[in-house]
Amino acid sequence: MDYDEPETVTTWINRADILLLQMEYRESLEAIEKALLIEPKNSEIWFKKGIVLIYLKRLEEALKAFSKAIEIDPENVDIWNNKGYVLFYLKRYEEALEAYEEAIKIDPENVRTWINKGCILEDLRRYEKALEAFDKAIEIDPENKEILASKGKILLSLKKFEEFLNVIEKQTEIEPRNVNLHLQKGIILSTLKRYNEAFEVFDEATKIDSENVTVWLYKGNFLYEFKRYKEALEAFDKAIEIDPENADARIHRGNVLFYLKRYKESLEAYGKVIETEPENINAWIYKGSVLSHIKKFDESLTAYIKVIEIEPENVDAWFNKGNILNELKRYKEALEAFDELLLIEPENAKAWFNKGYALIYLERYKEALEAFDKVILIEPENAGAWFKRGTVLIFLRRREEALKAFSKAIEIDPENVDVWINKGYVLFELKKYEEALEAYEKAIKIDPDNLVPLTNKGSALIDLKRYEEALEVIDKSIEINPEIVDNWLQRGIVLIYLRRCEEALEAYEKAIRIEPENSKAWVNKGAILDNLERYNEALEAVEKVTKIEPENAKAWVNKGHVLIHLKEYNKALEDFNKAIEIDPENEDVWSKKGNALYYLKRYEDALEAFDKAISIEPKNADLWLKRGNILKNLKRCKEALEAYRKVNEIEPENIDAWINKERILLSMGGEYKGYSEAREKIITIEPKKVNDWINKAWILWTWREYEKSLEAYKKAIEIDPENVDAWINKGNLLTYLGIYSRALKAYDEVIAFSPKNTRAWISKGVALYFAKEYTECLQVLEQALNLSPQDAEISYILAEYYLMFGDLINASKYAENALLIDKKNDASLCIKGKIKIEEHDYATSMEYFKKAISVNLRNPRYLLWHSYAKYLMAESELASDEKKYQDMILAIIRELEKVDIYYSQKYSTNIKIVPRRLKILGIYLLKLIKKIAIYFDMSEKSTVKLVEKINPLLTKLERSTITAYNYYFLGCFYYKINDYFTAIDYLKKCKSLTPDKKIEKLASDTLDNIWNSKIRPSIWKWWLYSPTNRFFKGVTFIILTLSLIGLLLPAQIGELFASSFFSAIDWKENTTQLTFLTLILLFILSSPNIQHFKGSQFEIEVRPPPTFELTPSLIEKQLKDLEYALKP
Structure with missing residues (x-):
């Protein structure tokens, strides 16, 4: 600068302009200040000062400068425009608008003023006013690109796309080769869904500037958005060809390759970016996304961690990291990731949503609920959040609230299938079954090919036992996709319920x-084969499961279960032990092991197994039931009863426990009240079960509650008016009670609805016999035989009755008929033997009895009859030959002793008296076996076992009855061979077994005869050691002896008892009477010897010889009477 130049205004202004151009703003301002000192009223200088102050950002001073300039020159448009500009930046918008308005008043055609006004109105969001301003500016200067751009910007903000396109058209007319304008036009056309035009525009842009990377990127993105991936790839490849280092092009290329499922190439594209730009966040995020998609979660996680290292507050990276950790089931770490994100963005709804998802899997349901509630607070119309809220509420068992949540989700998004499915589930749980099915129907309607609602609907119908409908739904699922295994499995289950087992098997095969x-398919196949009793095939199936899942305890249990059916108990035990190794705390495994040990009769070990199972699952009623059953087998009845009590404590309606409890109480011979209560409970549980009422009647009968028993039979008949057992048993009870007319009516009822029922005819015949209607009795029994001509039992009964009536011809005829039907019918052989006795053909009689014995060695009655026939033969044919007679009697004795030996060998216990109640109970239980076996569908072997359990009681009955008579017979025969002491032993044994009164009297008479006439003991022995009435005789002897001493020694007795009876008597005055009394006492004491007189030449027996009744008919009668008394 030339400092010698004179300091004029012009000089200073020129100097200020130069300094301004040189951006020496302070120096420029100093020069302007110098000019103002010379001409302070110069508006141009004040204007320039305002401009410099703007550059110095001293806006308030600039405003003052422009205001001063306006004071000097108020008509200067530029000054008003610049004042408006400063006011705008000072956010004094209304004043700025006023300034522009003033400028417009001065010069309405000034384009800059209208532009400035439009810009400030745009910033004030007064878009319509702004558009008016820009339209005015365009009117003044139609080719002004700045104005058109500003107008277009506002039109975009107002989404006036069509008008924006008009503006763009105008701009492209002005600048036809401006690719940016083409790109903007293409985007808007795409927004207006005018895709073909948009594509033409993008294509045109590439022709205008084929080397412009941005153009190719826009074209590629457009094609990408419309899934024209191959064309998009070509566009991005072109961009990379132009600029090989362009990161955006390579990232977009990677994205397209991802959708083309060319994952490896996609990762290579992102990798190329990362090689050149290691901190390119987008490349790392997209790489992580692809790795996540191809399930490489660990590598994906590494990518997102890298993003976080580069940019610690990158929300997307934290979000994706949390999602990957959820996928890896590292839920706690996922929570930490979402919590970090929420520190950055507390209102991020997606983060709260996925945090709730992680909390669900951590089973922290209350916190999960809070998370979804937070999502709903941020986004009240977020259907997914309402859906998840409902899901969490299901876990919390707050089903009514869950239902409301699903309803809200449906209100927002009524076409969401998953919500309808879950709503259906909740409705089903709330037992609103029809509404649940409607919900599933809605889901199916929305998405007919969605298998989930179909499957759920099928499951619901199965639960409702609507199996046919369920099958239709499942078949629909299979029709949609026949390759889904679960549908076939479900089909198999339904077919099992429908008892279409072969079809179910086909489903599992499919x-x-x-x-x-698929282990489930093999398991189900094995189960159904097991159910079909095709055990070997079932074993193959369950073995397959153990190979597929060798560590699955249930698989080994199933295998063991099948082996039990194959009776391979030891192998089954090995499998159960294997299952226990895998899962030692599984109560079912221990239970199955207990079953195997039970079948092996290792009851104590089985008990330990069930005790272990119970320790794991103490509330399992089935385990307690099995424990009770084992204790019952171990005869630990009280413990068994306690186990059954525990069952009923857990499951009061468990009928098996009550039945077993009843059986134990019966076997223990307990009080009527105990098992009557059990029977009542059984009937309460199953009041319409006829057999329960019949069994109740049985019990009441055995306890002589006859009226109640009849009432029970009446109830059974009310339930099933044509129940044969109820009517016949009722008739039998009435026969027993001697109410024959009513009994006959009962049998006639059966005959009316079942005229060919031989049981009814036989029972009627028996009733007629007891009613002494013998002719009709035989007619009825013959009618029974006509109905069942091959029934040997009927022929036998007729033979027996005819024998009792003395009709030997008919008795023989029917006995022969029975033997024609069954030549090994031992009862009929016995009848033939009895007939031959009546015919005095003892040798033939003995042959028949021998045959009966050979057929049934277990029946000692035949041995008794054989001995009797032999005795009769001895009496009739050997009476004259003493030696042969004695030998025959000895042979008979040896034969009779075989009866005792038979029992002694078979049963180690001594003979004990069997109370009548136990006798009744034994016969009752035996007769109940068949019904129990049928009721519980028991196998023949199981039935035999049950008989074996009851037989000891019945054997005691048989043994005590038959043995008593056998002892009597032995006593008699030993008497006959003069072995009196042995005779006494057997007769005393006979009496000890409480036989019937007749035989007891016979035994007593024989004992007295032996004692008095054969042994003839001394007086004192007779009184004190008598085999009969010993206690009474001993007491009598003592009283008589003491009385005699008192009479003979009154003085001494009087001294001992001063106030006694003896001291009160005047002995001298009553000598005659006392002498007479003494003689009487002596006579009584010596009376046993008076029965027998013996001299040198004679011997007189005052007492007659005993009466012997040696026929086994005595036995037959008592046993038959007893059995009939108990037999319905």
Whole structure:
């Protein structure tokens, strides 16, 4: 600068302009200040000062400068425009608008003023006013690109796309080769869904500037958005060709390759970016996304961690990291990631949503609920959040609230299938079954090919036992996709319920063909084969499961279960032990092991197994039931009863426990009240079960509660008016009670609805016999035989009755008929033997009895009859030959002793008296076996076992009855061979077994005769050691002896007892009477010897010889009477 130049205004202004151009703003301002000192009223200088102050950002001073300039020159448009500009930046918008308005008044055609006004109105969001301003500016200067751009910007903000396109058209007319304008036009056309035009525009842009990377990127993105991936790839490849280092192009290329499922190339594209730009966040994020998609979660996680290292507050990275950790089931770490994100963005709804998802899997349901509630607070119309809220509420068992949540989700998004499915589930749980099915129907309607609602609907129908409908739904699922294994499995289950087992098996076979290693299919196949008793095939199936899942305890249990059915108990035990190794705390495994040990009769070990199972699951009623059953087998009845009590404590309606409890109480011979209560409970549980009422009647009968028993039979008949057992048993009870007319009516009822029922005819015949209607009795029994001509039992009964009536011809005829039907019918052989006795053909009689014995060695009655026939033969043919007679009697004795030996060998216990109640109970239980076996569908072997359990009681009955008579017979025969002391032993044994009164009297008479006439003991022995009435005789002897001493020694007795009876008597005055009394006492004491007189030449027996009744008919009668008394 030339400092010698004179300091004029012009000089200073020129100097200020130069300094301004040189951006020496302070120096420029100093020069302007110098000019103002010379001309302070110069508006141009004040204007320039305002401009410099703007550059110095001293806006308030600039405003003052412009205001001063306006004071000097108020008509200067530029000054007003610049004042408006400063006011705008000072956010004094209204004043700025006033300034522009003033400028417009001065010069309405000034384009800059209208532009400035439009810009400030745009910033004030007064878009319509702004558009008016820009339209005015365009009117003044139609080719002004700045104005058109500003107007277009506002139109975009107002989403006036069509008008924006008009503006763009105008701009492209002005600048036809401006690719940016083409790109903007293409985007808007795409927004207006005018895709073909948009594509043409993008294509045109590439033709205008084929080397412009941005153009190719826009074209590629457009094609990418419309899934024209191959064309998009070509566009991005072109961009990379132009600029190989362009990161955006390579990232977009990677994205397209991802959608083309060319994952490896996609990762290579991102990798190329990362090689050149290691901190390119987008490349790392997209790489992580692809790795996540191809399930490389660990590598994906590494990518997101890298993003976080580069940019610690990158929300997307934290979000994706949390999602990957959820996928890896590292839920706690996932929570930490979402919590970090929420520190950055507390209102991020997606983060709260996925945090809730992680909390669900951590079973922290209350916190999960809080998370979804937070999502709803941020986004009240977020259907997914309402859906998840409902899901969490299901876990919390707050089903009514869950239902409301699902309803809200449906209100927001009524076409969401998953919500309808879950709503259906909740409705089903709330027992609103029809509404649940409607919900599933809605889901199916929305998405007919979605198998989930179809499957759920099928499951619901199964639970409702609507199996046919369920099958239709499942078949629909299979029609949609026949290759889904679960549908075939579900079909199999329904078919099992429908008892279409072969079809069910086909369903499981289909499932296995689809998925040969599907363990569920093999398990179900094994179960149904097991149910069909095709055990070897079932074993193959369950063995397959153990190979597929060798560590699955249930698989080994199933195998063991099948082996039990194959009776391979030891092998089953090995499998159960294997299952226990895998899962030692599984109560079912221990239970199954207990079953195997039970079958092996290792009851104590089985008990330990069930005790272990109970320690794991103490509330399992079935385990307690099995424990009770084992204790019952171990005869630990009280413990068994306690186990059954525990069952009923857990399951009061468990009928098996009550039945077993009843059986134990019966076997223990307990009080009527105990098992009557059990029977009542059984009937309460199953009041319409006829057999329970019949069994109740049985019990009441055995306890002589006859009226109640009849009432029970009446109830059974009310339930089933044509129940044969109820009517016949009722008739039998009435026969027993001697109410024959009513009994006959009962049998006639059966005959009316079942005229060919031989049981009814036989029972009627028996009733007629007891009613002494013998002719009709025989007619009825013959009618029974006509109905069942091959029934040997009927022929036998007729033979027996005819024998009792003395009709030997008919008796023989029917006995022969029975033997024609069954030549080994031992009862009929015995009848033939009895007939031959009546015919005095003892040798033939003995042959028949021998045959009966050979057929049934277990029946000692035949041996008794054989001995009797032999005795009769001895009496009739050997009476004259003493030696042969004695030998025959000895042979008979040896034969009779075989009866005792038979019992002694078979049963180690001594003979004990069997109370009548136990006798009744034994016969009752035996007769109940068949019904129990049928009721519980027991096998023949199980039935035999049950008989074996009851037989000891019945054997005691048989033994005590038959043995008593056997002892009597032995006593008699020993008497006959003069072995009196042995005779006494057997007769005393006979009496000890409480036989009937007749035989007891016979035994007593024989004992007295032996004692008095054969042994003839001394007086004192007779009184004190008598085999009969010993206690009474001993007491009598003592009283008589003491009385005699008192009479003979009154003085001494009087001294001993001063106030006694003896001291009160005047002995001298009553000598005659006392002498007479003494003689009487002596006579009584010596009376046993008076029965027998013996001299040198004679011997007189005052007492007659005993009466012997040696026929086994005595036995037959008592046993038959007893059995009939108990027999319905």
